[in-house]
Structures are given as structure tokens and as C-alpha cells.
Amino acid sequence: YGKDEVWDKIPKEVQQEIIDKKLKFYVIKAYDLAESLGLGTRINTIMQTAFFAISNIMETKKAVEAIKTAINKTYGKKGERIVKINCDAVDKALESIEEVELPSKATSTISIPPAVPAHAPDFVQRVTAKIIEGKGDDLPVSVFPCDGTWPVATSQYEKRNIALHIPQWKENVCIQCGQCNIVCPHGVIRMKIYDEKLLDKAPKTFKHTKAKGKDLQGKAFTIQIAPEDCTGCGVCVHTCPALEKDEKNQSTGKKAINMTPQIEIREQEKKNWEFFLSLPDLPVEQLPFPVNTIKGSQLLRPLFEFSGACAGCGETAYVRLMTQLFGDRALVANATGCSSIYGGNLPTTPYCVRTDGKGPVWTNSLFEDNAEIGFGMRLGIEQIKTKAQLIADDLAKTALKNNSSLINEILTADQSTHEGIETQRLKVKQLKTLLKSLSSEDRANELLDIADYLIKKSIWIVGGDGWAYDIGYGGLDHVLAAGKNVNVLVLDTGVYSNTGGQMSKATPMGAIAKFAAAGKPLPKKDLAMLAMTYGNIYVARIAIGVNPMQTIKAFLEAEKYDGPSIIIAYTHCIAHGINMTEALDQQKKAVASGDWILLRYNPELLKEKKNPLQLDSKAPSIPLEEYIYNENRFKALKTIDPERASSLLKSAQEEVNRRFKVYEHMSKMDYTQT
Amino acid sequence: YGKDEVWDKIPKEVQQEIIDKKLKFYVIKAYDLAESLGLGTRINTIMQTAFFAISNIMETKKAVEAIKTAINKTYGKKGERIVKINCDAVDKALESIEEVELPSKATSTISIPPAVPAHAPDFVQRVTAKIIEGKGDDLPVSVFPCDGTWPVATSQYEKRNIALHIPQWKENVCIQCGQCNIVCPHGVIRMKIYDEKLLDKAPKTFKHTKAKGKDLQGKAFTIQIAPEDCTGCGVCVHTCPALEKDEKNQSTGKKAINMTPQIEIREQEKKNWEFFLSLPDLPVEQLPFPVNTIKGSQLLRPLFEFSGACAGCGETAYVRLMTQLFGDRALVANATGCSSIYGGNLPTTPYCVRTDGKGPVWTNSLFEDNAEIGFGMRLGIEQIKTKAQLIADDLAKTALKNNSSLINEILTADQSTHEGIETQRLKVKQLKTLLKSLSSEDRANELLDIADYLIKKSIWIVGGDGWAYDIGYGGLDHVLAAGKNVNVLVLDTGVYSNTGGQMSKATPMGAIAKFAAAGKPLPKKDLAMLAMTYGNIYVARIAIGVNPMQTIKAFLEAEKYDGPSIIIAYTHCIAHGINMTEALDQQKKAVASGDWILLRYNPELLKEKKNPLQLDSKAPSIPLEEYIYNENRFKALKTIDPERASSLLKSAQEEVNRRFKVYEHMSKMDYTQT
Numbered sequence A, B: 001y002g003k004d005e006v007w008d009k010i011p012k013e014v015q016q017e018i019i020d021k022k023l024k025f026y027v028i029k030a031y032d033l034a035e036s037l038g039l040g041t042r043i044n045t046i047m048q049t050a051f052f053a054i055s056n057i058m059e060t061k062k063a064v065e066a067i068k069t070a071i072n073k074t075y076g077k078k079g080e081r082i083v084k085i086n087c088d089a090v091d092k093a094l095e096s097i098e099e100v101e102l103p104s105k106a107t108s109t110i111s112i113p114p115a116v117p118a119h120a121p122d123f124v125q126r127v128t129a130k131i132i133e134g135k136g137d138d139l140p141v142s143v144f145p146c147d148g149t150w151p152v153a154t155s156q157y158e159k160r161n162i163a164l165h166i167p168q169w170k171e172n173v174c175i176q177c178g179q180c181n182i183v184c185p186h187g188v189i190r191m192k193i194y195d196e197k198l199l200d201k202a203p204k205t206f207k208h209t210k211a212k213g214k215d216l217q218g219k220a221f222t223i224q225i226a227p228e229d230c231t232g233c234g235v236c237v238h239t240c241p242a243l244e245k246d247e248k249n250q251s252t253g254k255k256a257i258n259m260t261p262q263i264e265i266r267e268q269e270k271k272n273w274e275f276f277l278s279l280p281d282l283p284v285e286q287l288p289f290p291v292n293t294i295k296g297s298q299l300l301r302p303l304f305e306f307s308g309a310c311a312g313c314g315e316t317a318y319v320r321l322m323t324q325l326f327g328d329r330a331l332v333a334n335a336t337g338c339s340s341i342y343g344g345n346l347p348t349t350p351y352c353v354r355t356d357g358k359g360p361v362w363t364n365s366l367f368e369d370n371a372e373i374g375f376g377m378r379l380g381i382e383q384i385k386t387k388a389q390l391i392a393d394d395l396a397k398t399a400l401k402n403n404s405s406l407i408n409e410i411l412t413a414d415q416s417t418h419e420g421i422e423t424q425r426l427k428v429k430q431l432k433t434l435l436k437s438l439s440s441e442d443r444a445n446e447l448l449d450i451a452d453y454l455i456k457k458s459i460w461i462v463g464g465d466g467w468a469y470d471i472g473y474g475g476l477d478h479v480l481a482a483g484k485n486v487n488v489l490v491l492d493t494g495v496y497s498n499t500g501g502q503m504s505k506a507t508p509m510g511a512i513a514k515f516a517a518a519g520k521p522l523p524k525k526d527l528a529m530l531a532m533t534y535g536n537i538y539v540a541r542i543a544i545g546v547n548p549m550q551t552i553k554a555f556l557e558a559e560k561y562d563g564p565s566i567i568i569a570y571t572h573c574i575a576h577g578i579n580m581t582e583a584l585d586q587q588k589k590a591v592a593s594g595d596w597i598l599l600r601y602n603p604e605l606l607k608e609k610k611n612p613l614q615l616d617s618k619a620p621s622i623p624l625e626e627y628i629y630n631e632n633r634f635k636a637l638k639t640i641d642p643e644r645a646s647s648l649l650k651s652a653q654e655e656v657n658r659r660f661k662v663y664e665h666m667s668k669m670d671y672t673q674t
Helices: A012-020 A030-037 A044-055 A060-078 A080-096 A122-132 A179-183 A196-201 A235-239 A262-278 A294-298 A316-329 A338-344 A367-397 A401-411 A418-437 A442-454 A465-471 A473-481 A527-532 A548-560 A580-592 A624-628 A632-640 A642-667 B012-020 B030-037 B044-055 B060-078 B080-096 B122-132 B179-183 B196-201 B235-239 B262-278 B294-298 B316-329 B338-344 B367-397 B401-411 B418-437 B442-454 B465-471 B473-481 B527-532 B548-560 B580-592 B624-628 B632-640 B642-667
Strands: A165-169 A189-195 A219-225 A243-245 A251-255 A257-261 A330-335 A361-365 A458-464 A487-492 A538-542 A565-570 A599-601 A613-615 B165-169 B189-195 B219-225 B243-245 B251-255 B257-261 B330-335 B361-365 B458-464 B487-492 B538-542 B565-570 B599-601 B613-615
Touching (some): A030 A080, A044 A060, A044 A080, A165 A262, A179 A189, A179 A235, A196 A219, A251 A257, A257 A262, A294 A316, A294 A548, A316 A330, A316 A548, A330 A338, A330 A367, A338 A458, A361 A367, A367 A401, A367 A442, A367 A473, A418 A442, A458 A465, A465 A473, A465 A487, A473 B473, A527 A538, A548 A565, A548 A599, A613 A642, A624 A642, A632 A642, B030 B080, B044 B060, B060 B080, B060 B632, B179 B189, B179 B294, B179 B316, B235 B580, B294 B316, B316 B330, B316 B338, B316 B487, B316 B548, B330 B338, B330 B367, B338 B458, B361 B367, B401 B418, B465 B473, B580 B624, B613 B642, B624 B642
Parallel strands (some): A458 A487, B458 B487, B538 B565
Antiparallel strands (some): A243 A251, A599 A613, B189 B219
16 A cells, blocks of 8 residues: 555554654555566565665665675576666665655554454464464463474464465356366365355355266355465466456456455455355265366365465475375374474464364474384384274173174274275274273273274375485485385475575586585486385375376375385475476476476386386476576576586486486386296 | 323413412313314303303203203204204213313423514504503503504404414415405415515425416416414315316315314414515506406405404405505595404404505494595595695796696596506605705695695495495485495495394395394395486495406496495305305305396496496396205294295295396396487
């Protein structure tokens, strides 16, 4: 808002404080300015200039000179254009500051809203809200859980409203493919199929259409955005394949979802979102589409939502998908790194629960022992499960003789499918009811405590490449080699993202990173190939923006495999120096260049004398430079040292060619004679 | 010696002590007894029984019962035969103890010899000798080097005389192949070719023959054993391919070397050994055979000798060979494990020096950082070398303008061959003489200190599988991935040998080890394949007892390669439960079964579009069981749990088949199109 509108938009409490403190009050339309200069939503240069211009800490002229020198130093590597628009931003900022004339009284009709809504749980009210309000220091130690656990599913109560624009759905253009859902890094786009009758109570502006698909008569379909949780990254809109056409069948340039100013639709969409949440979630066994499809998987409720990851983060869509597929029975061991920060950041936590209260358990450990933590979870679970089985077996012969068939069904249950697991859950529930009736029996009480371990658990060991390729690799290798049923998810940005962009062994040749200021001279370590040398490890390399079906398949196969599994996920990152909205295009180029070969290596196939390695992408179809030079980390070297850049590009291209040929050769091996 | 002979064989000092203390004195011919029972040189059971029989600590009957119970417990896994012969040993021991009647006076003509010879260096006299005598506690702190270094080349002064039998050479049977030399684990068999004229001063019993080979007229050939340092393992005799024939051309059952009671030839061979040492060592550039042959390499003086490794150790021949080929300019970083214990055991150290005083530098570090230590050595050397080059270049333009051509030759020298390196040494020596004449110049003094770094150094990172596959693997991977010129030697016993036989990731499937009491259920980690995934790492898998030429080639290629190299060496071990004398037969079976595939992966070949992987052994020609069941660690499982043993054998055989096919397929890939 400009100087003439802004006053009335400020809460009364803030107005009063400004008046009481006799503050000078300035505004600048920084986002508009940044947008117009080509800076996107980056307003740091503008706000820095504005600060020096109004603060009188130093002479403005000198400050401007210093800022421009810093711009040259900071952005010089990224090319002249970036330097120029930042310098322009400085000059324009100086012109654009407006002082607001202060009235003598606070007259606003707006008040500061409470930090969390009234329906938030007790702990969130007492503790989380205080931390959100910046009053964490006032909390007594006694309010914190004494066993080190921390309540989850609380990110839903912190409405950050950080997006200027959010996507809006056009139900008549939508082809119901689910792509916007599966790529959403923030879990804010949701899709439901539900009984049309439920629309009776829908708010007026709630959008819906008829569900497309076999046997879906009488069902409605809605894509709903969580308006206050969206970060406005625009990945969904960029991905949407449906184009709107006008009456003359001409493209309008719009899609089935389009970016819209958030403030204009916030209030209506808040209500729509609440109504949407009240619609029933489909359990996996009732999905109208197979779980191994985009649409099927995206009808499952994410159990990871609204994390504090960067807008457009390349990691979080994988984490969300993992929780959709297995989250209700997952235990996550998370290495330190971005995924531990957004995964367990205070005050709120993004891992959440189904309507029935089931959701992932999550813990964070160090770089150097995270694989081991997940391994320990598996060993612990197996130990407790075995104990539960022994007691159950014993009781089936004694106190629960009359219910021995139920117990035997539980002990011999097939839990290889979602349906099997849900059936087991119901049976374990029955068993627990029986056990309660035997409460005088010590063994019954003991089993009651641990009966839930009779339901199959899913271990996920999650971390970035700094963990998996470097600091935690010794442990990761040890755990993978130990043969137990654990699943590893590597979020591979090819750089230590969270600590500021240091080189890891996953950093590609020719990229600039900290400790590789002249471009990394060595090729990326091939973690997939390393894991494949064992022969009994399930291995997948995936890129959700290129082949989401393959991504889903890899997750399902990895989890099903009764042994160690590792999934290595292409993960774009702000550290790459790319336009995050269009990041999935970069994923496609990575695969097309042959630098990121999609694959699945399934040891189960060895039993059938089949080649366990299947390549899910084709031979390189574009030169490497067409891929890498979209990223500042590579482009920068071209600017600083074009000769070295060219030599590294040549070597990197040779390495890409060699690796693809090796993979291709291995995928063609005949296993019938082994 | 029996009770009637023994008294006169004891040094006078000991006789006097026995008399003074009124000791009871018993003898037992434990070695003869052990030999006759089939226990080889294992006298522990016999001596334990003898101890209880004469000490009266407890009733002999009870002691015998307890010993037999312990035998059943300890050796039960190794089968009934082993239990029986140990129990027999107990009974026979009781019968064989003889009491020696003591005279009233010490009459021996023998005195206790000094701990080290009179010609040993000052430090050895003052410090090492005291520790050998068991008087280490009496040494003041001030005698120890204050910078943490420790004098090397001292194992030669500690004459342990532990062998009952040692090999003796038959010069007329010998075919001069050098095989006994290359397999000797203790560096006690040496070979020299020298001018016949030098024989003038030879002791009478010194053996020699005419040297065979082109252009060797006038040259004599000798194989000499170090009689007091030999452990009597017999590996050399078992390996010797030359069979003696009598006049009728019938085999006499003897070879070109044969085991002989040490005591009978000790004195004469001591003199022969001393004379042999006085004969000149051939420098590598004067070898009459190429260095990449057994004979050529074995004419080089080992710079690792008489270590405290077990008799017949499978590791030490590789270490010795490494010192023969590169020891005069090697820096060794040794991980904790057997190789660090025998490599730097006090009181004496086996790493030694050439006649000109040049030899390896050695340090020992932890499991978890040894690769990093070697990496740091490389970085340090490069740093100092660069500094030396800069100063030399500077001086060539200033104070040493008149000698600029010498300096330029040094700065541009080709050091890719042994000859090149020796030439460089001479030139650096000249440079140092010049620098001394400039001693007033600060820069000249600085260069004088570091000029030796202008000579090519060779980094060797050495350790066992517990280090390389397990605890140190994270660091090893990191160092290999860092692309620097370091050489890694993995002495792969497939078990934590030094700490008592715990399972490592190198332990083969089905073997019993600590933490794998029921046989390891998972296959051996394939470290060679892991390293090969990088593409820019030289990788070799070797077995000195199977293909010594390939072993030598691998060492030479690895060292020559200007990047990271790793050599994985098959290393038999007492922990395998084998007859150590015949251990090389077991190496052959390992290779024939396909369980240990010999290979070399040389990235240099990629430049020529050739497949970098060459298999140096053939497809499996014997079933796995023919190999593994020669080892107690596998056999034991057959006894304890035959069903599991059989199931693991089946899986292991499948895995051997699969791996060989994968290697074969990879070795056949066409690289011309990459």
C-alpha cells in the first residue's frame, strides 16, 4: 500500500505504538519495484538501500557507493545483467521511498489476530503460540515435554501468509491429472473425490466439478489450495498441462490453475479450505485409482505439510509423497541438513496425522550417525515385535485359548499390501480389546503395551547429499551392507545447501561451490552405482519433475523390498542459481542430457534370472551445456574463467557419455546364465 | 634336550640362579610331542598340562579334567579330530615330564649373549637393548626422542631365533626363479647376483652358483637365509618349484630349499648372512632382469624385514614387495591393525634402509582417519614441493644464474621411471652443494631444507579390511574421491585379525567370526567394484601366491598412475584356521573358485578408448566348497549347523556366479564408442 492507503491497513495496536513512540513512518512498494526490474520477489537490495536512506547511520551517498561495491563483489560472478539490475534497484529505491503522514489517533478497525486459532490444541495454545509471538523466553521449563518428545502436526496452526500470489483453480479447465498436487513442495494443493451430496454445506465460492473416471458417477472433484500456507512458488502453475481456450478455441494463455493476488481471495479460500478439510479422506484401499499412479497417490492425504522450506524447494515434494504412501506407519530418521530444519523446526512441526491420529514418528540425528539411528529403529522394532509375537502365541494357548484363531491370523498376516496392513490394524485393535479384559494378567498387560508392533512399520532414513555422500557415508554404507529392511531417501542437491553451499562429493564437475571456487574438478560420486555393487540392495534414481510415475513406483518397490533400499532423488535448490518456478524444466534437462540417469535396480528380479537394473530414461539427447548453463553455479565459472569452464565442460561431457554407456551395458547383461 | 643333556646347554648365569634359588627343574620335549601328535608347533595344551602337573596349584586329576572340558569347549567347533589330539596331548604330557637332577655348581661354558650386537647403533645400545632385556621401566624419559619420531631399521639387531627348522638352499637344484623370495613373509630369504671375484672373501660354507641369464658371464648367484630371523613357517619350501633328482633322474623328494634344524646350521649361516649383506645391492637401474618380473623385483633389497608378524603371515609379503619397489621414497600411513603392530612394534621396527640410508617413512594412525593421514602427507608434500620449485626458479634467475640449466633440468625432470628418479636425486645433490656455498642467502638456506621434495615421493596408505571396508571406509572413500596421487594397499584377511577375529564387511558369507557366530549371512562387500564406480581410480585385486607377476604389475601401475589407486590383496591369516605353510594353495583355490577374481582397472586406458577393466583370472573352475571347506571358519559351521552351512554355501555359490558374470560382462564392454 502507498502512503495514502497504508495507515488504515495497520492493526490498531501498531498504530498506537507508532503514535506513542513518535516514530517516522515510511513505505516503499518494494515487491512491485523488484518485479518490474526483473528481480522477482528478491527485495533485499531495495530494502537495504531504503534502510540506509532513512536511518541516517551514514551519509546516503557513501552508503549507496558501498552497497554498489558490495553488489559488484557479491553478484559479479553471476554476470553483468544481475549486477546492473541490482544497481538499478538501488537508484530506484531511493526515488520510491514515501513518508507517511501520521494522524494523531489510532483509528484502525483491525486488531492483531491471535497467533494460533482458538481451536488449536492446548499445547499449541500454551507453548507454540508463545514462541510464535516471540515470547519463548517467558516460558517456564515445566511446559516442555520431559521425555524429549515434541508434539507434531502443528504447522497447520501457524498461518504465515508469506505469498503475494497464490494459485487459483479453474474447475472447467482442469483435466484432473494430479500433477499440480504431486509437484507442490509445500503440501498446499490438495485433491479430493467425494460424494456430491456433501456439497450441500459447501461455502458459496467453493469450487468443484464432476469427478472424471470409471464408476465415479455421483462423485465430485475439487482441487483446493491452502491460501495462508502457500509460499507462492508457482511450480504448480508452471507444471499444469491444461490450457484454457476461449469460445473460438484460441488459447487464453491461462491454465487450470493460475497465480492470483492472495489478499483478494484469502478470506473466501480460508473458508473453502476449512470446508475441504472436513470432506472425508479416502483410505488407500478405497482409492478409485491405483496407488502407483499420480492421481491415485495424490488422493492420499499428505502427512507432511506447510514446512518452512524455501518457496519452490526441490526436496519437500519427495518427503510429502513418502508420507502419503507410508506416513501412517513410518518412522523417520532424519540427518541434519535442510530436511531436518524444515522437518522439525520450532515453533511448529510439519509432520502431521491422519484423521484417525496415525502419522509418522520423526527424529533428527547427526550427519555422522543418522543411518545408524534408522538401523537401530529397525532392530528395536524387530526386537519388540518378536516379543509381542511370543506373548501372543503364549496367550493363544492359555488365557486367550478361545480367541486363538484371531491371534493366529495376526501372527501369520500378509502385510505386503496396504489392504493387508489395514486388516491387521483392525485385528490388532480387537486383540487389544481382549487384552484389556484380561488386565489382571501380567503378560496381557505387557502385550497391550507393544501390540501395535505387530503392524508392519516402515523405516525411512532421510538426508541430503552432504550426509549421504560425505560425512554420513561410512555409516550409510555400513547400514546398507547390514541387510536389514530400511529405506534410505537421499535428497540430492549436489551441495551442502543448508550450511551455505559447500562442495560435497555429490557436487557435479564444473560447478562452483564453497571449497570449489574454481569449479569442481572431479565428477560427481555415483552413489547409485556404489549401492548396486552389493547386489542385494534396492536402488533407484528418480526425478519427480521428469517421471512422477517412476518416482512413485520406486517408493513403492523400495518399501516393499524386504532388505535395504536407497532412493536418490534429483533435488533442485536455490543454491543452484535457477528460477525456482521453472525448476522442473531443469530436472528434465538433467535427465535429457544423460547427467541424471533414471533407474531402478531391484534385487527381486535376480530370483527370476532377470537383469535387476532397469534404465528409466533414454540416451543423452541434448549436450550437457544445454543443461548446466541454466544454473548460475556453472555459468559463473564461464564468466570468471572461460577457459577452465570449457575444459571442465569437455571432461564432464566425456564422463556423462562414459557413464551412460556403462549403465546401458550393465542394463543389457543377460542374467539367464547366472 | 632331555634331562641328561639340558644342563650344559644353559647359560652359566641361569644355572647359578637355579642353584641359588633351589628351584625344581623339569623338562618336556613339547615340540617333539606336538609334532608326533599332529599338532604341528602348537604346544599350548602340552605346556598348560605340564604347568598344572608340576605346580601343585590344584590336584592334577582335577586340573586335567578342567583342561579337557576347556578343550571340548574351545575346539569343539573345529571337529572331533582336533579335540581328540588335544586330549591325547594332555595325557602324553603327563607321561613326558622329566625332572632334571641339579648339580651343586654352575659349570656351563655358555654365557647369556648381549641383547644386541656390539656394532648396533648408539640408540639401539642405550634404549632398544634395555627394552629387549625387559628393563624398559628403568629408562629415563630423556632417552626418548622428544619429537615423537622413533629410529627405524632396528629389527635386524633383535635376533629372536624362534624357528626350530629353517630353509637351507641347494644351489645345484635351484632354477633361480625367485619364488621363494617373493613369498617369504619375513624378508629372510634374499637373492643376489654379484661379481664372482667378490667370493674371494666368502666364508667356506657360503653357497653360490653361476648366475643364469643373458650377459651374466662372470656373475655369481646366491640365495641366502637370515638364520636367526626366520620364523620357520615353511612357505618358501612349499612354494619352491624345483625338485631334486638323483643320478637315475628319480625325484629325491627334496627341493632347491629344504627345512633343516636351525641349531645345526645357525652359526655357519650367521657368518654367511653377514657376508651376504656385505655384497653390493643392485640399484634398480642396474637390474639384469626387468623390475616387473619376479626375479627382477626380488633382486631389490627389501626395506621391511624381520617383523613380529605370525609365522607365515599373509600380509607381510605384500608390504615387503612395496618397500622393494618404492621403499626408498615411500611415505607410509598405516591404519591400526596387524600391520601397525608388526610395522611399528617396540622395541624394534622392521622398516629399514638401503645402504645409502634411504628408506620409507612410516606412521601409524587410527582406524577412522588413516586414509586422511596419507592424504595429508600428499597435500603437504605438494605444498613443500611447490615452494621449493618457486625458490629454485627464483634462484635460477638471481644467485644461481650460472647454474640455471641444472635448475631447469631439475624443474622439468621426467620422474616417471626409476632411472629418472635416480638421475633427479643426483641433480638435487648437486643443487644442494651449490646451495651450501650460498649459505648467507636466506632463500638458499630455505631451499636447502626442502630441496629433497623435488624428488618424487610415493604415498602408501596401508591397512586391513577392518579399516578399509568398515571403520575407515568413510574416510577412504573421501580420499579416493579427492583425486590426488595416493596409493592404498588393503591387506584383506576378511576379518578383524588383530583384535581377535571379529566379522568385518569383508568377511565372506558363511564364515564364522565374532558377531557372526552362526556364519555370516551376507556376502562380502566388493571394495574393488565400489572403487571402480568412480572411473578415475586405479583398482587392482591381487593374490601373490597365485599370480606374483600380476601382483608386481599392479603395484607398478598403481604407483605410476597420477591419481588415487587402490590394491586389494588376498591375505591368508591364522584366523582362517588353515595350515599356514600351505596357505598359498588356499589362495589358488580362492581364485580358481571365482571367489577372488584377479583384476586390474586402469583409468589410463580410457584415454585410448579401451576398456579399463582387465580380468587376470579365469571363470570359476572349482566349486566354492572345495575352497572354503579348507578353512576352519567355514568347516566349523558345518559341524555346528550343517543345514545352515549348506544353505549359506548355496547362496554364496550363487553370489560367486553372479559376481563373476557381472565382472566378465563389464570387462567385455566396448569402449570405442564412448
